[in-house]
Amino acid sequence: MENRKLKNSELDRKSVSEFKEAKKTPIIVVLDNIRSLNNIGSVFRSADAFLIEKIYLCGITAKPPHKDIQKTALGATDTVAWEYIEDTLEVVEKLQKEQTKVFAIEQAEGSVMLNNFKAQAGEKLAVIFGNEVKGVQQKVVSASDGIIEIPQLGTKHSLNISVSVGVVLWDLFSKISQDNREQTYMTH
Secondary structure, eight states: OOOOOOOGGGSOOOOHHHHHHSOOEEEEEEEESOOOHHHHHHHHHHHHHTTEEEEEEETTOOOSSOHHHHHHHTTGGGTSOEEEOSOHHHHHHHHHHTTOEEEEESOOTTOEEGGGOOOOTTOOEEEEEEBTTTBSOHHHHHHSSEEEEOOOOSSOSOOOHHHHHHHHHHHHHHHHHHHHHHHHHHHO
């Protein structure tokens, strides 16, 4: 059996204006002091793939436009809404005041494994990803509404941040999409 790869022209992707008008997944990404511009670009691409509402860039996290961000973002900085706020803690407090549940993605006491995490229907989520070496700042972890941990079974203690973002966004997106499908079926 031969399965022909689809051409880009066959993928029926949204235009920039269609993306901006589309209903977004109620997830916000917060980047806490990310050093690698390639990682930042990858986060934008993952956020674009799952129609994420917004990205907050904090601390030393670089901002678009920058050629090294663009290299991996492939134009996603033009689609995904983003804002730079220097202090990550300020972003956490702002989101909480807006009734967004904020979760640090970290290995910490009291964490919930990602596969066991249940999003509440209709709830907007924010997920914070930390520095490639130090992770999410302790004061930010402490201020969060909870901690989500990605299960890891090997010898390493962490995943690359861009991989972590992809794993978490896919998991949350699929759970939220499933919840929305179930609610739709229940109301019809």
